[in-house]
Amino acid sequence: MKVHIENIGDYLKKHEIKPSYQRIKVFEYLLNTKEHPTVDDIYRALVDEIPTLSKTTVYNTLNLFIEKQIAVVIVIEENETRYDVEMNFHGHFKCEKCGKVSDVDIDPEVINFDSLNEFQINEHHLYFKGICKDCLEKEKIKN
Amino acid sequence: MKVHIENIGDYLKKHEIKPSYQRIKVFEYLLNTKEHPTVDDIYRALVDEIPTLSKTTVYNTLNLFIEKQIAVVIVIEENETRYDVEMNFHGHFKCEKCGKVSDVDIDPEVINFDSLNEFQINEHHLYFKGICKDCLEKEKIKN
DNA sequence: GTATCTGCAAAACATTTGCAATTCT
DNA sequence: AGAATTGCAAATGTTTTGCAGATAC
Numbered sequence: 001m002k003v004h005i006e007n008i009g010d011y012l013k014k015h016e017i018k019p020s021y022q023r024i025k026v027f028e029y030l031l032n033t034k035e036h037p038t039v040d041d042i043y044r045a046l047v048d049e050i051p052t053l054s055k056t057t058v059y060n061t062l063n064l065f066i067e068k069q070i071a072v073v074i075v076i077e078e079n080e081t082r083y084d085v086e087m088n089f090h091g092h093f094k095c096e097k098c099g100k101v102s103d104v105d106i107d108p109e110v111i112n113f114d115s116l117n118e119f120q121i122n123e124h125h126l127y128f129k130g131i132c133k134d135c136l137e138k139e140k141i142k143n
Numbered sequence: 144m145k146v147h148i149e150n151i152g153d154y155l156k157k158h159e160i161k162p163s164y165q166r167i168k169v170f171e172y173l174l175n176t177k178e179h180p181t182v183d184d185i186y187r188a189l190v191d192e193i194p195t196l197s198k199t200t201v202y203n204t205l206n207l208f209i210e211k212q213i214a215v216v217i218v219i220e221e222n223e224t225r226y227d228v229e230m231n232f233h234g235h236f237k238c239e240k241c242g243k244v245s246d247v248d249i250d251p252e253v254i255n256f257d258s259l260n261e262f263q264i265n266e267h268h269l270y271f272k273g274i275c276k277d278c279l280e281k282e283k284i285k286n
Numbered sequence: 287g288t289a290t291c292t293g294c295a296a297a298a299c300a301t302t303t304g305c306a307a308t309t310c311t
Numbered sequence: 312a313g314a315a316t317t318g319c320a321a322a323t324g325t326t327t328t329g330c331a332g333a334t335a336c
Contacts, residue, residue, distance in 0.1 A: 020292085022292075054294070055326090059326065060327095075219075076268070078216055079300090079301080093264075106256055106258065113247065113249055113253070115247050115248040118276045119274065119275055121236075121273040122273040123271065126267075128268070130263045161315075163309090163315090197318040200318065203318095206302095224301090
């Protein structure tokens, strides 16, 4: 599902982003995790490896990625801004029990409603909330 | 498109909400406007009529509406929490030019993807961004 | 050596909380 | 009077900004 990227430095350069150590690490983390992390998740995941890291740099880096269109913001809940580097068309599901956010494959053809014809659509955001498989099974076992 | 409600006081009572003046006015505003307003929009719209109104009350009121399930939060963008009292299944479109948020009719049947089968879905949120009809026409006229 | 990038501290916002005053019945 | 509601002021949390020092080419 995730984009395959040979070399992060080259990928950043291709998108006019100078590949600093911090930027490579943030991008690498976004690429390797499936958690659609928040700024705080990213910061906490990297601060051990980069002890001087600041949240400002994480913010700067993410805003740059978004400007250069190699990442998108996903906001499933208020007060919880998450980031995604998977740029293919897909939806997101958030489990209300465990809080995990998963990707959902969606055929873009399906989202061609008549009611959208009057608009020029630039972005689709499809969010679903509920209970994930794992949490459903855990509940079954309990009962 | 909007729900038809005879009497807001009775409607609030039916949902176990004591119909104070502030609550009636906030609900009335949500019902009559199509703008999917933010807290600030609501506050600014009502403060002339209710000069003692505070944002805290608007927040309290909206949180109560959400708890009692007569309103929902819509978050199309980070840092922009909006509210909607239309509880039927529908999507939202936000114009990137004029900032207006419109309702989008969607057949719920269409949103039955195989990829969602492994989840128990409790909420759907469908957001679209782009340029609205009016802004597209304004651009045409300019050129 | 000059541009850029990083990260601290402070500022800017949005939302929540504690609590005292007000209102409603 | 008693219970609920309102709204001020302060607290909290998130994101942005200004700027000085560090880093890279």
